Structures are given as structure tokens and as C-alpha cells.
Amino acid sequence: xxxxxxxxxxxxxxxxxxxxxxxxxxxxxxxxxxxxxxxxxxxxxxxxxxxxxxxxxxxxxxxxxxxxxxxxxxxxxxxxxxxxxxxxxxxxxxxxxxxxxxxxxxxxxxxx
Amino acid sequence: xxxxxxxxxxxxxxxxxxxxxxxxxxxxxxxxxxxxxxxxxxxxxxxxxxxxxxxxxxxxxxxxxxxxxxxxxxxxxxxxxxxxxxxxxxxxxxxxxxxxxxxxxxxxxxxxxxxxxx
Numbered sequence: 471x472x473x474x475x476x477x478x479x480x481x482x483x484x485x486x487x488x489x490x491x492x493x494x495x496x497x498x499x500x501x502x503x504x505x506x507x508x509x510x511x512x513x514x515x516x517x518x519x520x521x522x523x524x525x526x527x528x529x530x531x532x533x534x535x536x537x538x539x540x541x542x543x544x545x546x547x548x549x550x551x552x553x554x555x556x557x558x559x560x561x562x563x564x565x566x567x568x569x570x571x572x573x574x575x576x577x578x579x580x581x582x
Numbered sequence: 583x584x585x586x587x588x589x590x591x592x593x594x595x596x597x598x599x600x601x602x603x604x605x606x607x608x609x610x611x612x613x614x615x616x617x618x619x620x621x622x623x624x625x626x627x628x629x630x631x632x633x634x635x636x637x638x639x640x641x642x643x644x645x646x647x648x649x650x651x652x653x654x655x656x657x658x659x660x661x662x663x664x665x666x667x668x669x670x671x672x673x674x675x676x677x678x679x680x681x682x683x684x685x686x687x688x689x690x691x692x693x694x695x696x697x698x699x700x
Contacts, residue, residue, distance in 0.1 A: 476624075504688060513586075513673055513691035514625070559625060563687075568613065568677075569638055570689060574624035 473497045474562050476573035484581050489547040491576050493560035496541065500562040504570070505534060505545045507556045514559060518545070550580045586611075586676050586692035587656075594698045601661040601668070603695045607676030613637075614657040615675040615689060616649055625673065631657060664699045671696050 475494045483489045491505075501522040506514035520527040520534045520543070527534050533546045547554055557575040587606040595601050607614050616628040627641040631651040642649065646664075651657040661668055675689040 502687070506691070511694075511696075513588075513693045516688055516690060519688055561625075567638070568615075568630055568687070569627055569640075570615070571627065572617070572625040 472574070473500075474560060474571045474573040476558075476560060476576045478576050479574070480577040480579070482579045482581060483550045485552055486549045489545075489550045489554065489578055489580065491545040491547075491558050491560075491578065493543050493545075493573055494541060495543075495562050497562070497564070497571075498541065499564045500571075502563045503534070503536060503543050504561045504563075505532075506559045506561065506572075507554075508559060508575070509556050517558075547578075550578075552580050552582050554578060555580045586674055586690055588672075588674050588692035588695050590695060591693065592696045592698070594700060595664045596700055597665055598663050601664050601697055601699075603659040603661075603672050603674075603697070604656040605659070605674030605676075605692060606656040607674075608690055611676035611678050611690075613677045613689075614651050615677075616657075616659050617673045617675065617691075619671045619673065619694075621670070628659075661697070664697070666699050669697055669699045 473496050504519040505517045508514040518529050518532045518534050520536050536543045557577050559572050559575045561570045561572045563570045614631045617625045629642050629649045630638040646662045648660045671694045673694045675691045677687050677689045
């Protein structure tokens with residue numbers, strides 16, 4: 471049972487444009503969400519997080535939006551840069567369990 | 583380097599041998615997680631440990647796999663009698679202690695250990 475889903479395995483975006491990566495979840499108990507970026511042969515790098523009491527969190531070029539009623543979150547990257555080309559994972563957790571459930575990832579390719 | 587340290591980065595084992603993967607958490611972090619990534623798949627939770635204590639091992643295969651986080655030294659993920667299907671990237675992550683019931687903890691990953699079973 472895949473509780474965290476990233477339905478787009480890949481995405482291509484022109485440099486300078488906006489990249490929008492989507493993530494859906496099924497467990498209404500999830501209350502903390504994170505995005506990670508991963509380059510080949512490296513570990514995932516934390517990007518940004520959001521708790522369920524918020525609907526938006528921004529950090530530089532990265533903004534995460536949370537729609538609790540739709541059980542959907544998205545990561546916006548503006549402007550996109552070639553160095554953003556990587557696999558992006560969303561993750562979710564339930565308070566107190568410390569188990570972070572990851573999606574299957576979306577491969578972003580930013581074209582120069 | 584204050585990050586999560588994993589070694590070895592690459593490990594080759596023949597079928598039936600044992601594999602030991604080590605992880606030292608970030609300074610000040612008391613929680614360790616192990617995740618596995620099979621080729622072309624996402625990150626799968628395996629086990630969550632505190633010092634001398636396994637908190638959640640619901641993602642660990644029932645046989646051949648074990649994990650520990652001793653009072654002194656790194657966390658160890660041990661795979662006995664490896665098979666080809668164990669070939670994967672194994673990632674360790676760590677986090678600081680958080681009061682139970684509160685959300686908002688971020689986990690930080692190491693560079694991973696790539697196991698190849700031949």
C-alpha cells in the first residue's frame with residue numbers, strides 16, 4: 471500500500487521557468503511533510519518541509535504548498551536551474567511514530 | 583565533517599556471504615534510520631533505532647537482516663547469507679531527539695552504501 475505517491479516519474483522544464491513537482495498521500499494522520507533532492511550515487515539532501523498547521527512554506531527558490539483537504543502537496547522551484555536536475559522525493563510522517571514514508575520520486579530535468 | 587557518515591560506500595559480496603554496513607549519525611543526533619533503495623525504486627523504510635534500542639523494525643525482512651545501534655560506536659546493518667536480490671543502495675539517516683507526539687523533525691541522510699551481490 472503506497473501511502474505517498476508521486477505519479478509523475480519524470481518532468482522536463484526549460485531553464486528559468488517554474489518546476490512543479492506533485493505528491494499525493496492517503497493517510498490523513500500524516501502531519502509533517504518533507505522534500506528531498508537526490509543526485510545519482512549520492513544520498514538524499516533535505517530541501518524544505520511543512521507541517522500540517524501551515525499551507526505554505528517558502529525558502530529561497532523553493533516553495534512547498536499543502537492542501538490537506540485534497541491530501542496533496544507540491545514543490546515549486548522558481549526559477550529552475552540546470553543544477554536542479556535530480557530526483558525529488560516527498561516524504562510524510564505521523565507525529566510520534568518517527569517513520570518517514572517516501573514517494574517513488576520524480577526525475578526533474580532542467581533544460582538549458 | 584559533521585554529516586551522517588556511512589561506510590563502506592561500495593561493497594561487493596558473493597552469494598552466501600555476510601554484509602555489514604556502518605553508520606555514524608550527525609553529532610548530537612540520537613536516532614538512526616535505515617532505508618533501502620532498489621534499482622529504479624523509491625526509498626523503503628527498514629528500521630528505526632535509538633541507542634541500544636530498536637524502536638521500529640517493521641520494514642526489515644524477517645530473515646537474514648538485523649540492525650543495532652550500540653551505546654558506543656556506529657549503527658550496524660547486517661545482512662547474512664546475501665542473495666542477488668539484496669543488491670541495492672542502503673541509506674542511513676539520523677535525527678535529533680524530539681518529544682514524543684510532536685511533529686516537525688527532519689532526518690538527514692548519509693551518502694549511502696551500495697551493495698552488489700555477485
